[in-house]
Amino acid sequence: MPWNRRHLLTLEELSREELDQIHTTATGFKKILNRSVKKVPALRGKTIVNLFLEPSTRTRMAFDMAAKRLSADVISLDAKSSSTTKGESLRDTAQTIAALQADMIVVRHSAPGSPLYLSKILDIPVINAGDGSHEHPTQGLLDTFTMRERIGDLKGRRVVILGDILFSRVARSNIQALRTLGADVTVVGPSTLVPPYFEALGVTVSHNLRKALADAEVVMLLRIQHERQNAGMFPSIGEYTSMFGLNQQRAAWLHPDAIIMHPGPINRGVEIDSELADGHRSVILDQVTNGIAVRMAVLYLCSGGQPEYVTVTG
């Protein structure tokens, strides 16, 4: 089956085959990253604009790196340097970028649905690099890539996502991809941050950490956002850590071969004990490395590349 998507807006809309194609392509690119010359000419002559209207360091760096590994020219715009601070609308900003003859746009925006909106305006590919609390598709792709790399086929495997689920785009993208790949997903955390509506996405909602972690093969931690404390979502960071922080004792409830994941940035001693973050079960740094390969795959496929190409020549 050929790849025929130009935009990557959500993981909700991707089929099992499409997820496989991205992961296969990423596997090919990952090999390239281990060479001494880490560059392929796949996107030579193409210009990719990273439009980051919300602060980001690691996602932006990874997209930058991925584009450069593919030999594309990259221009990055952030909220401060773009005209949005001067009152320009997203439509006008986007049309200006298109008029500058960019070949692709990677967008990070605080407003859910804005990548979809851009995809309707522009006739160049739009890649969602995180839209508010909605989705963060490349994060979900790199997370499931890392899981498959470590534990193999995800069908029927127990994956737990722990933390602030309500406001998390990482949780939503992972839920969508994991459900498509057949994993058995539980979301766990305080009831204020894990509302029952998530059941409709096909996951189990739990507030009982012990039950949720029992025999799980993957636990993914999400950052607890200090700023939410003021909103009264939970009493204090201290109470959160005492009830839901992952420590050695709780990690012992997991499946013996379980892996521990975190999209970063980590708050050591809050959602995860420091030694667990650095321990042998942690795959946190693999996630970062895989993030480049997966994003190379996404940029490559959405600019018209085909998955077979990489597996043959990569």
Added chain:
Amino acid sequence: MPSLHIKNARVIDPANKRDAVGDLFVKNGVIVDRLSAADKKKAKVIDGTGLVACPGLVDIHVHFREPGQTHKENIATGSHCAAAGGFTTVVCMPNTSPPASNTGTIQYIKDVIKRDAVVNVLTTGCITVDMKGEALAPIGSLAKAGVVAITDDGDCVQSNELMRRACEYAKMFDLPLMDHCQDHSMTVGAVMNEGVVSTRLGLRGWPNAAEDLIVSRNAILSAYTGAHIHLQHISSRNSVEIIRRAKARGVKITAEATPHHIALTDDCIEGYDPKFKMNPPLRTAEDQVEIIAGLKDGTIDIIATDHAPHTDYEKDKEFDYAPNGILGLETALPITLSILVRKNRFKIAKVVDLMTRKPAELLGLPAGTLTAGSDADICLFDPDEKWTYDARAGFSKSSNSPWDGEELRGRVKTTLVKGKVVYDGKKVRKR
């Protein structure tokens, strides 16, 4: 002015329990029981065959944006939309720039109405100064200036104490209070109904409970002070039950529902299209069932549109940043007929009642009836005609309608105000 003879229409006049094919007569702009033989001979005849003739529709919740936001709408164009939608009496909200919280602004609005409006346009004033929720507006002076109600519109008065005093004070002038029921502390940053859809889309949710709390508050304050509080655009199923119980105890509250809340649900927001963004937000099918049941048993008294124009460039934004509100006047009748009559088996006469006699009665307006001696404000519509609504070809300055480009069923053919044709099915008679 020649007399008028509307022939052979299905005349529906809930105030007089009339629903039969027959004739209507108008002399000197007023409904009369019959015309003299001489008058009849000279009368202009309107053939009503196949049409319903009812009192001109009454909408007590519109935004005409004048003064200050006339790039979206003004009193002239707003009144043209009304005429085209079969409405002959409308009540404007005070959230203009500046807000209608002093008599000078009210007088200005009244002058513009006199100059520009083609239907009867009435005004409301603010409850608090500039709708800030801090100090009472000059309610007595506003009453004297002729407002028909007071409301802080979308800026629901949050202080229970201030609302209580507003109730007590307004009661002195027999002035109803209209309230958009929303607890702000529960809806910070909220842009759509809180539920399964908002969870999936990652949009901030506006829970039913935030409406239910203020509906309850208002029922309690109305009972305590005896003031009439009208609850605007009810969207939550629980609110319907709260209102039902309060009314059963004789509390002086009334309520409205909009065509969009009974026709559309939060599923529409799937594509993040701001033409489905309004406040209160579209809710679920379960909420709709209860609102429609409320309209049926009288818990919800009336239909009102919340006609809220915004320009293309204002609405064409990220969902989070687009303003709330949609056009309503030109689509209200066909949408309401489709949902209530065709889907929920209401009688046409019941829908006419919800859109004429009852809203007029609710505010004590001299409208909504075909009783002899009343102004000849009449709407003639074909309940079955199918047509495609093109918002850009419509009469508003804006085109923010979820029904733009949709086929609708039921069409206004003629609108008369004081016996004069203000809309003939194609054109509005402009001033």
